[in-house]
Amino acid sequence: xxxxxxxxxxxxxxxxxxxxxxxxxxxxxxxxxxxxxxxxxxxxxxxxxxxxxxxxxxxxxxxxxxxxxxxxxxxxxxxxxxxxxxxxxxxxxxxxxxxxxxxxxxxxxxxxxxxxxxxxxxxxxxxxxxxxxxxxxxxxxxxxxxxxxxxxxxxxxxxxxxxxxxxxxxxxxxxxxxxxxxxxx
Amino acid sequence: xxxxxxxxxxxxxxxxxxxxxxxxxxxxxxxxxxxxxxxxxxxxxxxxxxxxxxxxxxxxxxxxxxxxxxxxxxxxxxxxxxxxxxxxxxxxxxxxxxxxxxxxxxxxxxxxxxxxxxxxxxxxxxxxxxxxxxxxxxxxxxxxxxxxxxxxxxxxxxxxxxxxxxxxxxxxxxxxxxxxxxxxxxxxxxxxxxxxxxxxxxxxxxxxxxxxxxxxxxxxxxxxxxxxxxxxxxxxxxxxxxxxxxxxxxxxxxxxxxxxxxxxxxxxxxxxxxxxxxxxxxxxxxxxxxxxxxxxxxxxxxxxxxxxxxxxxxxxxxxxxxxxxxxxxxxxxxxxxxxxxxxxxxxxxxxxxxxxxxxxxxxxxxxxxxxxxxxxxxxxxxxxxxxxxxxxxxxxxxxxxxxxxxxxxxxxxxxxxxxxxxxxxxxxxxxxxxxxxxxxxxxxxxxxxxxxxxxxxxxxxxxxxxxxxxxxxxxxxxxxxxxxxxxxxxxxxxxxxxxxxxxxxxxxxxxxxxxxxxxxxxxxxxxxxxxxxxxxxxxxxx
Numbered sequence: 001x002x003x004x005x006x007x008x009x010x011x012x013x014x015x016x017x018x019x020x021x022x023x024x025x026x027x028x029x030x031x032x033x034x035x036x037x038x039x040x041x042x043x044x045x046x047x048x049x050x051x052x053x054x055x056x057x058x059x060x061x062x063x064x065x066x067x068x069x070x071x072x073x074x075x076x077x078x079x080x081x082x083x084x085x086x087x088x089x090x091x092x093x094x095x096x097x098x099x100x101x102x103x104x105x106x107x108x109x110x111x112x113x114x115x116x117x118x119x120x121x122x123x124x125x126x127x128x129x130x131x132x133x134x135x136x137x138x139x140x141x142x143x144x145x146x147x148x149x150x151x152x153x154x155x156x157x158x159x160x161x162x163x164x165x166x167x168x169x170x171x172x173x174x175x176x177x178x179x180x181x182x183x184x185x
Numbered sequence: 186x187x188x189x190x191x192x193x194x195x196x197x198x199x200x201x202x203x204x205x206x207x208x209x210x211x212x213x214x215x216x217x218x219x220x221x222x223x224x225x226x227x228x229x230x231x232x233x234x235x236x237x238x239x240x241x242x243x244x245x246x247x248x249x250x251x252x253x254x255x256x257x258x259x260x261x262x263x264x265x266x267x268x269x270x271x272x273x274x275x276x277x278x279x280x281x282x283x284x285x286x287x288x289x290x291x292x293x294x295x296x297x298x299x300x301x302x303x304x305x306x307x308x309x310x311x312x313x314x315x316x317x318x319x320x321x322x323x324x325x326x327x328x329x330x331x332x333x334x335x336x337x338x339x340x341x342x343x344x345x346x347x348x349x350x351x352x353x354x355x356x357x358x359x360x361x362x363x364x365x366x367x368x369x370x371x372x373x374x375x376x377x378x379x380x381x382x383x384x385x386x387x388x389x390x391x392x393x394x395x396x397x398x399x400x401x402x403x404x405x406x407x408x409x410x411x412x413x414x415x416x417x418x419x420x421x422x423x424x425x426x427x428x429x430x431x432x433x434x435x436x437x438x439x440x441x442x443x444x445x446x447x448x449x450x451x452x453x454x455x456x457x458x459x460x461x462x463x464x465x466x467x468x469x470x471x472x473x474x475x476x477x478x479x480x481x482x483x484x485x486x487x488x489x490x491x492x493x494x495x496x497x498x499x500x501x502x503x504x505x506x507x508x509x510x511x512x513x514x515x516x517x518x519x520x521x522x523x524x525x526x527x528x529x530x531x532x533x534x535x536x537x538x539x540x541x542x543x544x545x546x547x548x549x550x551x552x553x554x555x556x557x558x559x560x561x562x563x564x565x566x567x568x569x570x571x572x573x574x575x576x577x578x579x580x581x582x583x584x585x586x587x588x589x590x591x592x593x594x595x596x597x598x599x600x601x602x603x604x605x606x607x608x609x610x611x612x613x614x615x616x617x618x619x620x621x622x623x624x625x626x627x628x629x630x631x632x633x634x635x636x637x638x639x640x641x642x643x644x645x646x647x648x649x650x651x652x653x654x655x656x657x658x659x660x661x662x663x664x665x666x667x668x669x670x671x672x673x674x675x676x677x678x679x680x681x682x683x684x685x686x687x688x689x690x691x692x693x694x695x696x697x698x699x700x701x702x703x704x705x706x707x708x709x710x711x712x713x714x715x716x717x718x719x720x721x722x723x724x725x726x727x
Contacts (some may be wrong), residue, residue, distance in 0.1 A: 060493070089332065
């Protein structure tokens with residue numbers, strides 16, 4: 001894939017276009033460089049997509065090349081959750097709890113058609129139509145199941161997203177609560 | 186067949202006997218239990234294997250259809266019983282006759298609300314306790330308003346109800362405790378790396394010793410059987426691949442064969458050979474994954490990379506022909522969706538020389554390892570009679586000395602044309618289950634060796650009608666999937682979509698025996714037992 005295509009979908013880097021203080025900006029860059037290259041996933045999979053997730057962890061696709069190799073069994077130690085597979089009604093509160101247990105900053109990847117929208121099971125009485133109804137999703141990865149290459153691409157998109165974050169400027173600065181000027185009935 | 190009919194009418198004169206490829210006996214609920222007992226114990230019948238239990242909604246009445254098989258006489262029979270009461274349906278339980286009925290009857294209760302009198306544990310199996318209604322009933326309202334996506338965790342109860350039929354016909358409900366309040370109960374799952382998916386074990390511990398395991402399924406129950414009822418037959422095929430995704434080709438094979446047999450389609454030899462080759466490739470990929478994951482569960486991480494390295498080679502072959510790595514969608518009604526890739530034959534031959542030295546390496550690295558042997562030998566022993574009673578098929582059943590290979594017992598596709606050894610061991614422990622799978626890898630290679638040069642010329646699919654309608658009746662077909670006997674039961678009313686479609690999951694009995702196998706063992710053995718049983722959770726939950 002060409003580098004231009006890789007950055008094609010949405011101009012995430014625009015978020016940094018306004019410029020920052022040179023010292024703070026450099027520190028930000030250093031932190032983001034470190035964080036984006038050691039994103040640790042949670043060992044979590046519900047169905048078919050989980051097998052492709054395992055395949056990416058194995059020797060042929062090997063996502064440790066990009067810093068993802070340490071899959072954590074505990075949500076407390078993981079940076080992102082890969083929702084690999086269908087989420088059903090009974091699983092929904094469990095997934096929510098897992099997400100809540102993860103330490104900030106945390107990210108979510110919706111892997112496969114089921115996690116995005118319910119996929120082939122969307123008409124079922126027991127299937128949640130998209131995990132974004134329960135937890136916020138950062139990267140959507142279509143496929144049933146997605147190929148390992150697609151998974152790597154999605155992980156790199158997540159890295160891109162992490163790389164534009166501001167630690168010292170922007171997001172971490174406490175915003176004032178918006179003043180309520182008028183109450184609308 | 187005639188002997189079977191005479192025998193049954195002499196046992197229960199009121200029973201209706203319907204002769205077909207597999208005969209059906211219909212009895213009233215009051216005589217159901219008595220007939221079941223006789224079918225099980227009579228020396229000429231010996232129906233000791235409950236293959237499939239299907240809950241049914243006939244519109245005006247509810248009922249159960251069980252498919253029985255005898256492992257000595259090899260005959261099969263359907264037993265059907267109905268109850269007209271839709272408000273408070275009761276049917277006698279047969280869980281004391283066949284152990285596998287226990288979990289199957291819980292499933293029927295969950296889906297249809299039929300209560301089984303004499304069943305020790307009438308809790309829901311898949312759905313939450315607060316679920317409203319019984320989803321597989323025809324009049325079920327699937328609207329979001331009735332059962333919204335829950336936000337709170339499930340309140341798991343420690344008590345259950347059992348129903349008893351009193352002599353005067355009344356039903357008495359009695360409360361039974363699953364876990365006493367002083368028991369120390371630890372949750373394993375639903376999110377736990379060693380449960381191979383989202384399975385929830387509640388384990389009662391005394392120190393490190395497991396006293397009881399309660400399985401809580403349903404965290405990936407997708408309602409596939411209900412979905413199938415709304416779809417046409419070609420549309421239902423896609424779901425079978427996603428049941429047990431490590432046996433996707435075999436599952437789809439079973440459904441295609443079931444529909445083809447019902448339609449009376451003649452399948453060309455080429456298709457049979459291609460399907461058999463693909464089945465065996467699938468088995469190879471599944472058993473290689475089993476080996477990798479078991480080793481990883483027991484702490485040998487390097488083995489995981491070895492197994493996956495070789496599995497990728499199998500996936501490559503399948504991908505070239507079918508277009509899919511994991512989920513292939515290759516079988517269609519009447520054949521396969523595309524002809525084999527020109528490279529397939531040469532690649533399989535290459536693989537046949539590649540894998541045997543790797544298997545030797547596997548044995549050197551893991552099988553002979555002292556730690557691995559100590560963690561598996563004598564752990565979780567399952568004897569033959571219990572395996573049959575629980576319906577534990579596949580490699581796990583064969584490790585307990587039950588020669589249950591569907592490829593041998595009921596040959597289908599091209600399995601009658603090949604020679605292979607059924608890997609059977611008698612120890613019944615985790616190590617035997619492990620070794621059976623390694624032996625099966627060798628046998629799969631042996632089967633491929635015989636088939637690969639002899640693929641006959643011909644069409645890769647026969648033409649079918651644009652709209653496929655099955656004749657009225659019930660149809661069953663099973664195949665040997667990677668984990669055991671996978672069966673498809675279709676009840677057709679002559680429409681273009683099935684009236685009821687039930688999948689006989691090979692993994693449901695496997696998870697059912699975990700409690701028995703791990704009792705009085707150490708908690709760490711639970712991992713070895715679960716790993717060697719090798720269940721796939723979406724196949725349990727369907």
